[in-house]
Amino acid sequence: MGSAAARLAELPVNDPGRGVAQLRSLVAMATLLGDHRPLDEVIEVAAEAARTALGAASVSISRWEPQRGVLRTMVNVDDLGPHEDRRPRDDVRPGEQWWFAGAGGGEVGAKVGFATSDGDDPASVDRLRSSGKASAIAVPIVVERAMWGELWATTAASSPRFDRDHAEFMLAIAAHIAAGIASATWRERLAALAYTDPLTGLANRRAFNERLERLMADGAAAGPLVLLVCDVDGLKGINDRLGHTTGDQAIVRVARALQAATAQVQPLPACGRSPASGLPSALAGRIGGDEFCVLLEGYDVEVACRVAEQANRALSKMGGPHVSLSCGIATSDGLTRMQELFHLADTAQFTAKRAGPGNVCVAGETGIHSPPARALDGSERRRLRGSRTVGGNRVLADVLGLLDDTLGVAAPDDRLVAVAMRLADALDATGWAVSLVRPDHDQIRTLRTMDTERAPVLGMPDQRWISQPPVYRLSDYPRTADVVGSGTVRVLHADDPEEDPLEVALLDELGSCAVLVAASSSAAAGTYLFELYADARTADLDDAAPWVRLLVAEAVRGAGAAGPR
The missing domain is CATH 3.30.70.270 (Reverse transcriptase/Diguanylate cyclase domain)
Structure with a gap:
């Protein structure tokens, strides 16, 4: 195609009187781009304004990506060719195919490209002919002394071709567009500083x-x-x-x-x-x-x-x-x-x-x-029962299947015992207990319990049905009382200095370092209390707590019988 400067010198000079109209167009463009607009809108408004000012068939603005060495088309406006979209998703071309291939270093502002459908550059001729255009001019958009992108304009086959005056006018248009882009970019940076937390990137x-x-x-x-x-x-x-x-x-x-x-x-x-x-x-x-x-x-x-x-x-x-x-x-x-x-x-x-x-x-x-633990709906139950992994095993799916099928009409305490036995085995817990707190009573009545540490070496674990269950005063265990009152879940640790002294003493007596406490209410019986005890070998109870809470709620609320056996 020859050097850009040489091609520009060869262009014919048109009517000098066109300068007044061009000046008015530049003033109008400056007014449009002077409004506070986001960058995407600045680019689109600039392309429309440039097409109107030039009387062009179409105008495109592209962004230079120096890391990849390509130009990415941001917007095409007006008379588009058969393969052109207004907002193309992935229209990129290697820089060497463009009139200012050397842009990005050196005297970038002096480079202008001019082409005709019967010119001597095969790439430009093919591009113009494929889009049904007669001539085109490309000029760089330079922002803060660095290549930002390109302004490209074409004329229709039935219209006069571009001349030197158009090329010089496009350089002035590109300078106005660059100013609008710089202003929008600074506003975005200021907005990021004003509305973004610098440490996390979240909204401030x-x-x-x-x-x-x-x-x-x-x-x-x-x-x-x-x-x-x-x-x-x-x-x-x-x-x-x-x-x-x-x-x-x-x-x-x-x-x-x-x-x-x-x-x-x-x-x-x-x-x-x-x-x-x-x-x-x-x-x-x-x-x-x-x-x-x-x-x-x-x-x-x-x-x-x-x-x-x-x-x-x-x-x-x-x-x-x-x-x-x-x-x-x-x-x-x-x-x-x-x-x-x-x-x-x-x-x-x-x-x-x-x-x-x-x-x-x-x-x-x-x-x-505290939000009550909700019972699982049908779709959730199907999804979880079909899950292959819950904490590395099928515990949740298995327990839900047991509650739905074998124990579908069982009493709440029977269902809770099934949950306790399965979870204790999966988490390697040291023991568990199922208790009941009657409405308006300050008593915890243990219904059933199991201590795996005291279980015999052979045979079944030491699961005990309590004929004369021990009774504890709920008010002596404020943290447990909070769980009972809120119907939530909590893990209590023996080494936490803020835990209830009696709770810590009980953990020491049982040889446990922590206990997971969950509660769920039954309108007929009261609040069921579920406890799972742990030592150093037990899996992380904090991680298991959300699933335990769901299973305890499901065991109580989905029970077929109203009260304890």
Whole structure:
């Protein structure tokens, strides 16, 4: 094709009076690109304005990718050829096929390409003929002294071809486009600084508040709003013992866990979403040092609870010093102000924090409470029963099958015993107990128990039916009382100085280092208490807790008989 400068010198000069119209076009373009627009919109507006100013058949703007040495078409406007789309998905060409192949180094601003359908460059001739065009000009777009991309314009076969005046005019247009791109890029950078938490990459308090306030103020939400407020458990201890760098790493893990939870939690059909869609409208943000929030639009409290549980499960499997999340949940139903929603969720979070690490509480009409363990619906039960791996085995699937089939009409305590025996065997627990707390009673009455450490070497484990069961005062075990009152699950550790003294003494007596405590209520009988004891050989009870909670709830609520045998 010859050098760009030589080709430009060969172009005919057109009517000098065209300069006034071109000047007006540049002023109009500067006005359009001077508006605060996002980068994608700047590119599209610039292409349309350039086509109008040039009287061109079509205009394209492409982005230079120096790592790959290609130009990627961002937008094509107006009279497009048979193989051209307005917003092509993957239209890339090697740089050497373009008029300014050497752009990106040297005097890039001086390079202009000109071609005709009967020219001497085979690549340009083929491109023009295939699109039904007569001539084309390509000029570089240079932003901050570096190659950004290309402005390409064509004339139709029935129109006059481009001349030198057009080429010089396109250089001026490209300079205006470059200024618009630079301005939009700076605005994006400033927005990232203003609305993004620099450590985690999540939305910061400003971004989170603005979105929440907008949704609540103008009713733009696509459904109810649910706010999840989370506080990181154990972060202060990490900072004090290991330093703030390690603490920052823990904060980043929390951000990753929340992002993964919103991507992995599957909404139930009642939420009106595809089962595999995740939560695309969820916004996760870091609003303080160890405070995180998740905003769910169009979902219910149950989905928010599962996000919290999934995030805590993810954290338990990550490397580094262990942290967890204490979470509070509130819904916007009946509220008009963002501050009211934050206050409710924050109050619920404070209650969860007091109940112990990893807890979740919900602000409801009757006050703050832990979410009850829900019974599995039919689709979930089928999915889990068909699962081949749950914690490395088929425990969950097997127990659900046992509850559905063999023990379908059994009493709750019989179903709980089946759960206890299967879980104790799978987790290598040291023992278990099934107890009952009657309504309005301060007594824990043990129904059945098994101590595997005292079991005989041969024969069945020492499972004992208690004819005269021991009775404990519930008020002597405040942490257990919290579980009974909330219908939730918790793991109590003997080496935790904040645990109930009597609970620690009982663990020492049994030779156990921890106990998983779960509870579920029966309207007829009261609240069933399920305990699974562990020593150093037992699998991680914290990791098993969410599944145990589901199975205990299923054993009690799906029972065929109302009370204990």
